[in-house]
Amino acid sequence: MRLNRTARRLATLIAIxxxxxxxxxxxxxxxPSFDCARASSEVEHAICADSRLARADSExxxxxxxxxxxxxAPAAAALRDExxxxxxxxxAGYADAAAPEKAEELRSTLDYRRExxxxxxxxxxxxxxGRWRNIAGExxxxxxxxxxxxxxxxxxxxxxxxxxxxxxxxDRGEADTASVHVDDDDSVLKLERAGATLQVTALNAKGxxxxxxxxxxxxxxxxxxxxxxxxxxx
Numbered sequence: 248m249r250l251n252r253t254a255r256r257l258a259t260l261i262a263i264x265x266x267x268x269x270x271x272x273x274x275x276x277x278x279p280s281f282d283c284a285r286a287s288s289e290v291e292h293a294i295c296a297d298s299r300l301a302r303a304d305s306e307x308x309x310x311x312x313x314x315x316x317x318x319x320a321p322a323a324a325a326l327r328d329e330x331x332x333x334x335x336x337x338x339a340g341y342a343d344a345a346a347p348e349k350a351e352e353l354r355s356t357l358d359y360r361r362e363x364x365x366x367x368x369x370x371x372x373x374x375x376x377g378r379w380r381n382i383a384g385e386x387x388x389x390x391x392x393x394x395x396x397x398x399x400x401x402x403x404x405x406x407x408x409x410x411x412x413x414x415x416x417x418d419r420g421e422a423d424t425a426s427v428h429v430d431d432d433d434s435v436l437k438l439e440r441a442g443a444t445l446q447v448t449a450l451n452a453k454g455x456x457x458x459x460x461x462x463x464x465x466x467x468x469x470x471x472x473x474x475x476x477x478x479x480x481x
Contacts, residue, residue, distance in 0.1 A: 277301040280308030293344035303357040317369035322443040325472040336406045371475030374422045379445045379473035410467030445473040
């Protein structure tokens, strides 16, 4: 009897393993968000050849489409522009993604991008207050005890950090617009709500556009469109 029970258990185990193997064999390989027959860059070819990269690319594209669909028209246009820049950076930075260590770095980059896109809020609360991000940087805005806008901003070139920006300041302003003087500087960050986004413009002391602010490295900038995201975990 004991032998029969053991035999039955072994038979059951073998059947389970066989079913699992068949299910795996029947599962289609992950497919990226684009047609591999039309892959045009080294990175796209590498994604097509690596199932983990293909899955990461597909998930990123899914979250991107979902986020895009919830945004107002100007915000969606800004996110499309940002995504085009991301793809350019991806192709420039991971041309050798076929190498195992580079493939892992690329997968981390795709996952990081997916997580960020998934955080974007389509209908943030009115006003400037909150945490705002884009592909290069982040701005935190809050009211201080004196009713002034307290602004902390930083950014870096998203591919290699070839430039960095770090600025802070406090100033009074309206609920949805403010011109904040940067600490230890005579320049201004103009902050404006525009639908679901925050628009940032750098100005000099005369109110003119500032292209080379002292708080940024060469060619760096905090200017652009930022998207609302949840507060950072502390």
